[in-house]
Amino acid sequence: MDKLFDYSCNPNMAWITVNHSCQLRCRWCYGENTHYLPEASMSLELAKELVDIGISAGATHFNIIGGEPTIWPHLFDLFSYCREKGATVGLITNATRFGEDTFWERYKQNPCDRISISVKSTNPQQFEYATRSNAYAMTLRGIERAVKFHKTGVTTVYNSLIGMDGLKEIAVRCKELGANAIIVNMCSPTIDDDGNARQGYAVDSERIPQDTVEMVEFLESLYGENAEIDIQMPLCLFPVVFVEKYLNAKRIMTMCQVFARSGINFTTEGNVTVCNELTEPVIAQKGVDFTDGESLLAHLNSKELQDGYRKLLRYPADCCTECRWKDDCRGGCLMNWLIMDPAICHAV
Secondary structure: OOHHHOOOOOOOEEEEEOEOOOOOOOOOOHHHHHOOOOOOEOOHHHHHHHHHHHHHHOOOEEEEEOOOHHHOOOHHHHHHHHHHOOOEEEEEEOOHHHHOHHHHHHHHHOOOOEEEEEEOOOOHHHHHHHHOOOOHHHHHHHHHHHHHHHOOOEEEEEOOOOHHHHHHHHHHHHHHHOOOOEEEEEOOOEEOOOOOEEOOOOOOOOOHHHHHHHHHHHHHHHHHHHEEEEOOOOHHHOOHHHHHHHHHOOOEEOOOHHHHOOEEEEOOOOOEEOOOOOOOOEEEOEOOOEOOHHHHHHHHOOHHHHHHHHHHOOOOOHHHHHOOOHHHHOOOOHHHHHOOOHHHOOOO
16 A cells, blocks of 8 residues: 555644634634634643644644634744744634734734635625625735735635635736735535534535636636645546646645644644544544653554544545546545545546
8 A cells, every 4th residue: 555545644744723713704614613712712831832742743834723823812922932943834814914004013023934825705795795704805905915925825715605706706806916826725514513514615516527627727827837726526526638637737636634644633622633624533632642742643653543544534435446546536525525425436
């Protein structure tokens, strides 16, 4: 078996979820089931401890996420601590606070090393409906400041609420604001409070192949080779010529760090979960399963955990083992298989 799928954990990065609070209430957000509780906020002491544990386990880069991490009061202290420890730090943000002059001046004095700017909509009416917020003007100002300061691109989620027209509008407006690249993520199904999966605002799998081909053609006209699609769906659903072209160019993605087990996802309590969206079950409880990097790595590489990942990351359909794209695909995002039928797969 390819080493990528040997189910051992060899982390080189970590995600630290510092809070659940957010100024926006995006209708498709997986954070809906956290209820954005303000009390679910990590202390600086715990955040620093997790950085130490992560580094000891092998991580050299930390992504700070939420909620919305820019409203977490210890953000700049954590940036500084990561650097003191020799690690780089990234930020995943909606950029709304960057539109505030005072915060923006503070940020410029202590910015992150890498940034992912998540754009919800660039249409004022659609933005207000989609995010249930009136922060449109501030958010657009924040996006413009961030992309120009970091000389970077943006990410956005393709969902049934925004649709193809909304996605194209985002791409055009962000280009005008100074973005030099764009990554489109496909909206995933969501899990409700009872643990049930629902379609939510995920685009129907039957539409995704046609939409993606149209999407790529349009985005290329604006961003050239700096347009990427995180398909998260089985590659066999797409035209063969399309897949071969963009796989070779490394501009379509179907797998995340979960498949390679190359990252650690810390919750606000300091526990470890599979990923930000699959917050249950907890796979490593702080103070019980681990107290430092060595014990965390030992637990994550225990036979029980490796067997669990072997089951979790199995091919969605038997025919997948015969597909020539099997090691580039693996069926895509695990969340999709909470609602999709594996019968849609066919070996190429």
